[in-house]
Amino acid sequence: MNHLVLLAQVQEIAPLRYTPAGIPALDLTLRHESEQAEAGGRRKVSLDLKAVALGDQVKPLQALGLARLARFEGFLSAQRQGRGVVFHITGTQQIQPTSAQDASLHPD
Template identity: 60%
Template structure:
């Protein structure tokens, strides 16, 4: 199963574009800072990831705006150029983090 849920801040929102099928698309930058358990010990984690959203969820992301915090859910895929990965955001929960 390829599913990712990430509590993060919306660092940047690209310009609205449209897919060949006419769906709205947004390129995003997300930043996560928190703590995780590794080998039974707490570890501080800070990371940034490129993301993309396609369809109706774009409107919610635009309303959230840069700096907004939420729980993002989706899946990982290769970038178009094959270098690196991109997080495809398919759901958004705007709950306090």
């Protein structure tokens, strides 16, 4: 199964483009920061992830804007020429941060 759910913030949004089939596409970069349990300890995790939204997913992401916390759902695929991965967003839900989420997204 290839299914990813990620709490993240939009760091960059590229200009709207269209696929050869005429489908709107939006390329973006997501930033995730948290603390995770691993091997009996806590680990700080920070990553930037390239993502793309197609069709009906474009407008909600444009409305979300930069630096807003959201829950992104979708799947991973290889980038063109097989260099790295890209997260294909199939659903987005804006999150109102709680103090606990703020702490996990911005660890000291």
